[in-house]
Amino acid sequence: MTLMSFVRKNAFRNKRRSLLTLLSVSFSLLLLTVMMTIWRAFYLSDGSAESAQRLIVRHKVSLGQFLPIAYRERIRSMPGVKQVVNESWFGGQYKDDKPENFFAQFGTDPKELFQVYTDFQIPPDQLEAWQKDRAGCVVDAELAKKYGWKIGDRIFIKGTIFPLDLDLTLRGIYTAPLNTQTLYFNNTYLDEGWSRIKGLVGFFGVLADSPGAVPQIAKDIDATFRNTDRPTKSESEKAFNLDFIAMMGNVKAFILSICLAVVFATLLVSANTMAMSIRERTREVALLKTLGFTRGTVLGLFMSEAVTLAAVGGLLGAVGAVGIIFMVAHAPGIGLMLAGVKPNVGTIVVAVVVGAAVGALSSFVPAYNASRRNIVDGLRHIG
Amino acid sequence: MAVPIQYNIRNLTLRKSATAMTALGIALTVATAIFIMALLAGLNAAFKGSGDPLNVLVLRKGATAELSAGGVDRDAVPVMKELPGVARDAQGQALVSGEDLLVVVLPRNDGTGETNVTVRFLTPTGIAMRPEVKLSAGRWFTPGQHEIAVSKSIHSRFAQANIGDSMWIGKGPWNVVGIFDTGGSAHDSEIWGDVNQLSSDFDRPTFNSVLIRATDPVSADALKNRVNDDQRLKLNGMLETDYWAKQTSSGSPIKFVGTLVAVIMAIGSCFAAMNTMYAAVAYRSREIATLRVIGFSRPSILTSFVFESVLLSILGAAVGILLMLPFNGMTTGTNNPVTFSEAVFSLRMTPIVVISAVVFAILMGLVGGIAPAWHAARREILVSLRD
Numbered sequence: 001m002t003l004m005s006f007v008r009k010n011a012f013r014n015k016r017r018s019l020l021t022l023l024s025v026s027f028s029l030l031l032l033t034v035m036m037t038i039w040r041a042f043y044l045s046d047g048s049a050e051s052a053q054r055l056i057v058r059h060k061v062s063l064g065q066f067l068p069i070a071y072r073e074r075i076r077s078m079p080g081v082k083q084v085v086n087e088s089w090f091g092g093q094y095k096d097d098k099p100e101n102f103f104a105q106f107g108t109d110p111k112e113l114f115q116v117y118t119d120f121q122i123p124p125d126q127l128e129a130w131q132k133d134r135a136g137c138v139v140d141a142e143l144a145k146k147y148g149w150k151i152g153d154r155i156f157i158k159g160t161i162f163p164l165d166l167d168l169t170l171r172g173i174y175t176a177p178l179n180t181q182t183l184y185f186n187n188t189y190l191d192e193g194w195s196r197i198k199g200l201v202g203f204f205g206v207l208a209d210s211p212g213a214v215p216q217i218a219k220d221i222d223a224t225f226r227n228t229d230r231p232t233k234s235e236s237e238k239a240f241n242l243d244f245i246a247m248m249g250n251v252k253a254f255i256l257s258i259c260l261a262v263v264f265a266t267l268l269v270s271a272n273t274m275a276m277s278i279r280e281r282t283r284e285v286a287l288l289k290t291l292g293f294t295r296g297t298v299l300g301l302f303m304s305e306a307v308t309l310a311a312v313g314g315l316l317g318a319v320g321a322v323g324i325i326f327m328v329a330h331a332p333g334i335g336l337m338l339a340g341v342k343p344n345v346g347t348i349v350v351a352v353v354v355g356a357a358v359g360a361l362s363s364f365v366p367a368y369n370a371s372r373r374n375i376v377d378g379l380r381h382i383g
Numbered sequence: 384m385a386v387p388i389q390y391n392i393r394n395l396t397l398r399k400s401a402t403a404m405t406a407l408g409i410a411l412t413v414a415t416a417i418f419i420m421a422l423l424a425g426l427n428a429a430f431k432g433s434g435d436p437l438n439v440l441v442l443r444k445g446a447t448a449e450l451s452a453g454g455v456d457r458d459a460v461p462v463m464k465e466l467p468g469v470a471r472d473a474q475g476q477a478l479v480s481g482e483d484l485l486v487v488v489l490p491r492n493d494g495t496g497e498t499n500v501t502v503r504f505l506t507p508t509g510i511a512m513r514p515e516v517k518l519s520a521g522r523w524f525t526p527g528q529h530e531i532a533v534s535k536s537i538h539s540r541f542a543q544a545n546i547g548d549s550m551w552i553g554k555g556p557w558n559v560v561g562i563f564d565t566g567g568s569a570h571d572s573e574i575w576g577d578v579n580q581l582s583s584d585f586d587r588p589t590f591n592s593v594l595i596r597a598t599d600p601v602s603a604d605a606l607k608n609r610v611n612d613d614q615r616l617k618l619n620g621m622l623e624t625d626y627w628a629k630q631t632s633s634g635s636p637i638k639f640v641g642t643l644v645a646v647i648m649a650i651g652s653c654f655a656a657m658n659t660m661y662a663a664v665a666y667r668s669r670e671i672a673t674l675r676v677i678g679f680s681r682p683s684i685l686t687s688f689v690f691e692s693v694l695l696s697i698l699g700a701a702v703g704i705l706l707m708l709p710f711n712g713m714t715t716g717t718n719n720p721v722t723f724s725e726a727v728f729s730l731r732m733t734p735i736v737v738i739s740a741v742v743f744a745i746l747m748g749l750v751g752g753i754a755p756a757w758h759a760a761r762r763e764i765l766v767s768l769r770d
Contacts, residue, residue, distance in 0.1 A: 020658040027651035031644060061553075062486040062499055064450060097447070163443060163453045196453065229554060246496035250715065253495075258415070258644055265411045265648070269655045272404040276662045328643070 003297075007304040014277070018309060021273040025313030025355060026320065028266040033321035033343055033351045034328070035259050041341040042245050043252070048177055050119040052211040056240040057221055058203040060231040063089075066200035067230055078220050080213035081206055085112035088187060088202035092157040092166060103143055104180070105157060105166070106202075107187035110136075116207045119177050126151065126172030130186075136171035137185040144173045155183070164193040206234075263358065266310070271362035274306045278366045285370050286378025298371040306363030307356045314355025318348040386679055386687035391694055394663065402695065405659040409699025409744060410706060412648040417707045417740045419641030421730040426637070426717075429728040430630050433569035434623035437470070438512060439606045441593040444617045447629075449484050450501075454589030457481065459616050466609060468602030469595055472511065478596035480509030483581050487552055487574075489541045491716070498716065498725045500537060502552055503570075504578035512596045515568055521546045521561030524577050531576040532561035536714055536727040544574075552576070554584045569627050572716070572727040594623065630726070637717065649747055652699075656751030660692050664759040671759050672767035685760040692752020693745055700744035704737060 001009075012018045057075065059065035069086055076084045090105040110131040114120055122138065129151075130136045137155060149155065149170050157166040168185050191198045206221075208214050218234035225232045235243070245251055278285075288298055321343050329341055395402045434440075441463070443453050463469070464477035471477055483504040490497045510516065510523065524530035531550065538544045549556040557576060565571045581587075595610075597603035603622060610620030664671070671684060714729040 016661060017658060020654050020661065024651050024654035024658065027647055027654065031647045031651075034647075061488055064486045064499075159445060160447050161451045163445060163451075194453070243496065246498065250493065250495045261411050261415060262648070265408050265651065265655075268404045268408045269651075269658070272401055272408075272655070273658060275400060275404075324643070324647075328640075 003301065003304075007301060007308060010301075011305040011308045017273060017277070021269060021309055022313045022316065024269045025266055025310050025358075026317035028262045028269070029314045029317030029351050029355050030320045030324065031317075032259055032262045032266075032354065033318045033347055034324050035255050035262070036347050036350060037321065037325055037341060037343040039252075039255050040344075040347065042242070048119060049211075050117075050177075051237050053208050053214065054116065054237040055206040055208065055214055055218055055221075055234050056203055056237055057206060057232050057234040058240075060222075060233040063203070065230070066197070066202060067204070067232065069199055069201050071225065071232070072201075072204060074224065075204060075206060075221055078217060078224070080208050080210075080217045080220075082209045083112060083115040083207040085109055085116045085205045086187065086201040086203075087205055088190060088197075088200075089161075090157070090159070090166070090185075090190070091161045092159050094155075094157055104182040106182065106184050107190045108184050110138075110184075110186055113184060114174075116205045117176075118207070120174045121176075122172050122174035126174075130171035133169060133171055134186050134188055134192075135168055137168040137183055138172035138174055139170060139183045140180045141173050141175045143181050143183065144170075149173075157183075162190065162194055162197070164190075205237075263354065266355070266358045267362050270306060270310050270359050271366075273309070274302070274359075274363040275366045277305070278302060278363075278370045282370065282373070282378050282381040285373065286375045286381075289375050289378070295371040299367050302367035302370065303360055303363050306359035306367075308359070310355040310359030310362075311352050312355075314352040315348070317355075318343065318351040321351075384679065385683050386674065388690070391687060391691040394667070394691065395695060395698075398663070398666075401659055401662065402698075405655055406695055406699040406702060408655045409652050409696050409747060410702035412645070412652040412747070413700045413703030413740050413744050414706045415648055416645040416743050417703060417732065417736060418710065418730070419637070419645055420736040420739060421707070421711065421732045422637055422641070422715075422728075424733050424736055425728040425731040426726070428731055429571065429726065430569050430627045433627035434625075435513065435515075435596075436600055436622065436624050437597050437603050438623035439595045439597060439603055439610065440621055440623045440626050441595060441610050442591075442619045442621075443589075444619050446619055449482075449592040450486065451591070454483075454587075454591045455481070455593050455618060456589055459618065460590070460593060462616065463593060463595055463610070466595075466606060468597050468599075468606050470598045472508070476508065478508060478512055480505055480512055480594045481578065481590035482509055482592050482594060483578050483587065484591045485553060485581070487550065489543065489550075492540055492542055500541065500574060500725050501572060502531070502574045502576060504576050504581040506578055509578075509594060510575070512594055513565075513570065516563050516565045516570060519562050519564040521559075523561055524575065525560075526577045527580060528577065529555060529557045529580060530560045531557045531574050532563050533559055533574045534571050534727075535562055535564050536571045536716075537574055538562050540714065540716065540727065550574075553581065569630070569726070572725050645743075649743070653747050653751040656692055656696060656748060657754060659695070660688065660752050660755035661758070663691070664688065664755045668762070668767045671762065672764045675764050676768075681760040685756045688756030688759050689749065689752045692756070693748035696744040696748030696751070697741065700741045703744070704732075704740060707732065 059067055072084050072086055075081060086109055088107040090107055092105055094103065095101045114122060114127060126138070130138050139149065151170055151173070153170045155168045155170055157168065159165050166185060166189065187201065206217065208217050214236050218236070221234040222232055285298055325341060325343055441455055442449060443451060443455055460479060460481050464479045469477050469479060485502045485504070486499045487502055488497050489500050507523070507526065518532070519535060521532070524532055531552070533544045543550050544559060546559055546562065549558045563575070595606060597606050607620040607622060610616065610618050674684060710730055711732040712729055714727060716725045716727045
């Protein structure tokens with residue numbers, strides 16, 4: 001019997017207690033993994049290489065205000081700018097106003113959209129068909145799958161922000177690296193349907209010739225339009241997405257406090273279990289010491305037990321988190337912000353390490369006390 | 384005969400550390416659940432209580448929010464003033480208010496970033512139609528001037544919102560001249576200014592919305608139908624109370640994530656409680672056998688242990704409630720997807736929230752305690768005595 005197998009056997013000695021502790025720890029660390037994954041998705045990921053080269057240019061005051069389409073060519077002529085496309089959020093209703101049936105709709109320029117969003121793939125013949133049909137639209141593959149749309153289907157969108165409805169024909173299905181759940185149609189449909197919007201667009205998507213050029217381009221664009229009656233605010237695509245998240249409220253604080261509560265709860269559970277387990281084996285510890293095991297070894301044995309249990313719990317929890325994240329990413333509403341998010345190996349490793357650390361910390365005091373107890377007192381102890 | 388409660392209480396105090404740790408674990412779960420519920424209760428209170436049942440809100444046909452493109456034609460307002468059932472003020476003027484909305488971006492004071500804030504442009508008539516709104520400092524804006532009044536919450540949560548500050552809105556600076564208190568209604572997230580001054584800045588042919596005050600609830604309903612059915616006007620009329628009630632959907636991301644977090648934590652806590660109770664049963668194995676020998680029946684042993692588990696969780700709930708009390712009344716904001724701007728609300732630990740938390744804890748105690756209690760009740764007496 002090696003020390004490792006001794007630890008292993010003792011960790012699962014009382015199967016019921018070990019199982020319950022494992023389950024409790026794994027649920028807590030599942031939550032921790034979910035929180036860490038969300039944090040990473042919002043604040044740490046740099047986005048794809050293509051995304052890093054894009055900017056969003058919107059009205060300085062609010063996304064709800066429009067910009068003149070004339071800005072497009074002026075932006076295009078600026079140094080470092082490769083492509084520009086105009087986009088207008090339509091925000092209409094498909095079928096009904098239930099959140100499950102909500103998806104983004106943008107009016108845009110079919111000739112420019114895929115030039116800017118280079119990570120979107122679409123068969124060239126479908127793209128051509130869309131460019132030729134003023135009432136055509138293209139949708140993301142996952143959205144098409146969700147509603148079972150095929151090329152040639154009619155899609156009817158009721159207008160809520162704008163006083164017109166859209167009667168579109170599906171001309172193309174594109175694939176995007178992240179599930180964008182979006183429908184793009186030709187902006188001229190809006191212009192012709194409601195004269196008051198003619199010449200006005202929601203915002204611009206800009207492709208820079210390199211990620212490094214993005215900050216300077218943003219400054220240049222804002223400086224150009226600063227003193228007009230429709231000033232702009234330009235920022236990288238990533239910063240724009242972060243602004244959206246920040247609107248939800250103090251998200252960072254919320255996530256951090258949940259993480260803290262979870263780690264603390266795990267600590268309590270693990271400490272409770274180890275205390276119970278160690279108290280039961282007082283006589284055993286004394287026996288071990290008479291056999292010649294040192295105090296240090298005894299301490300190490302107990303702490304290893306706790307670390308093993310908690311680390312395994314961490315692994316189970318992290319794996320379970322994959323399922324939960326999948327569920328959240330496909331939830332109506334909030335799922336849009338977490339599209340394509342998955343816990344990565346790094347996050348799982350962190351969960352296991354946190355589990356191990358918590359196990360070690362929680363077992364230290366009872367294990368230390370047990371290792372120091374007088375042998376004779378220990379042998380005399382009646383469980 | 385039931386096992387005396389004293390037995391359970393004494394046993395909980397006997398193994399203080401185990402009791403304390405389990406109770407604390409439950410307390411954390413309960414505290415999280417209270418936090419989520421208080422957030423949602425606060426959001427609901429901000430919107431459900433909003434709007435006056437005598438007011439009818441008129442929007443462009445097909446619009447569901449005031450902030451939609453296009454709006455109510457200005458020519459429609461005189462028509463609406465002559466509709467039957469419209470209330471009049473002391474001077475005989477019809478209580479009909481054409482209003483415009485604009486959204487501005489302001490940085491939050493707590494450094495969490497910028498967000499959209501709604502600026503509502505109206506007339507003094509419009510102010511009169513909202514009797515729950517009262518001026519708490521300074522004065523109302525003067526018609527014809529670039530002046531604004533901010534709500535108390537906006538004043539405390541955002542920079543540039545003190546009396547004397549000026550904010551850039553639209554085409555120029557507007558001066559803050561007053562602070563108003565809305566008593567927690569949805570207007571608590573707004574800034575108010577003069578609609579005619581905005582019109583001369585922007586040359587808008589429409590109003591974003593028109594508010595009509597009816598003389599009584601029956602007239603309000605009749606007015607709403609009249610506006611909806613009128614073919615010439617092409618408008619969407621609804622009771623103001625209904626409009627605001629719909630906006631509680633701002634809480635849905637919080638509700639979803641919050642429920643998920645609370646459920647996961649609860650399951651974890653159940654297992655922890657189960658663990659503690661199993662250990663208690665094992666520790667008191669001989670005691671239980673003795674109780675059985677004396678004459679206590681199996682069901683009474685079962686009930687006693689379940690009760691002990693529930694007692695433990697109630698203790699946890701009490702600690703959790705205490706932990707959350709300092710947060711009661713804390714104001715915060717989130718994004719309202721209908722108006723696309725900040726919805727201000729405060730955490731509200733209502734009696735329902737507290738009771739729900741206690742029930743939640745009791746449930747955890749029940750689920751966690753039933754298996755060990757069953758185990759305790761089923762053990763053979765002789766086996767347990769020999770343990």
